[in-house]
Amino acid sequence: MPLSSLEHDRRYGELDQVLRAYAGQPADDTPEEPGVALTAYLRHTWHTRPWALATAETQLREYARNPPGRLRLRLGEFYAIPDVGLPEPEIQQWLTCLADHIRHSIETGEVPPPATAVTHWEWHARFPELAQFLGGWFSQDMPDEFTDHDAATDDYVTGTDRHLVARLAGELAELLALDLDESDYALAVAELGMEVDPPAPYSPSGWLAHLAARISGPRADYGPPRG
Structure with missing residues (x-):
């Protein structure tokens, strides 16, 4: 059966917020630099809900390590990653890259400075x-x-x-x-x-x-x- 709202939020709620930030944006993050969408997410979340960043890092990394198996897929008890324009084999590596950038931002205190909203998600979040x-x-x-x-x-x-x-x-x-x-x-x-x-x-x-x-x-x- 599909995930309940409580279970969805507990396991994937902040991961979902990160991936919603990619609506209309490319998944162009590299190990060296976060892309436009992740930078927008970091900028807004640091200045509104900084405590959510650690949850995002954990949920992204956990999903990358343990993507839904065949049983969960058959039962519908999983979070469906939206299409971000990447081949499926690259998704796990990309999610880990996002988690790494968020962890780096938390540990170093590097915060994107305040700026005009850049992405569709950021306009609506702000x-x-x-x-x-x-x-x-x-x-x-x-x-x-x-x-x-x-x-x-x-x-x-x-x-x-x-x-x-x-x-x-x-x-x-x-x-x-x-x-x-x-x-x-x-x-x-x-x-x-x-x-x-x-x-x-x-x-x-x-x-x-x-x-x-x-x-x-x-x-x-x-x-x-x-x-």
């Missing part, structure tokens, strides 16, 4: 509520569901728990404080799930600033919130 908001309310279907961008924003604010709205306000403030180029703000909102253009006459950063002001204003009670 701005989770903004990704929920943009991907859920500003998909390509937004013009069919709402009269305009402000109506979509108001729908989110009035139907979402105020603690999550406050989290969104904080993430917007953090993103704006990075003072990125306009092209980088356009990339950021696209990576975070926005599939429509900002309303005229706003640039991406101007619209984010407008959003920040709008969601921080007074809010009416229109029923039970999302939470």
Whole structure:
């Protein structure tokens, strides 16, 4: 039978986080240097959940040493490594390479410095509520569901728990404080799930600033919130 959620997290939870960081990224790590995806994972995890790094190192190494055998494969009691573009015989060596880099980072204290998010995973890990908001309310279907961008924003604010709205306000403030180029703000909102253009006459950063002001204003009670 498939793994329970508890067993999955106990044995593979942080390994899964590492491998999710490779979505859309090559497994280009070498014994000398971690690749872009692992560097993004290290940068974010060091600054948010540093205690998880040792778990990641252990789970990666254990999986590399003991990949699922035929019985576990037949029963479905295993973690399926996503396709990272490597031949199957090279996967175990690659996982060990990742574990080695994480261990080196822990033991030496070498931490990637803070930087703008680079990968799709890193954008979502760093701005989770903004990704929920943009991907859920500003998909390509937004013009069919709402009269305009402000109506979509108001729908989110009035139907979402105020603690999550406050989290969104904080993430917007953090993103704006990075003072990125306009092209980088356009990339950021696209990576975070926005599939429509900002309303005229706003640039991406101007619209984010407008959003920040709008969601921080007074809010009416229109029923039970999302939470």
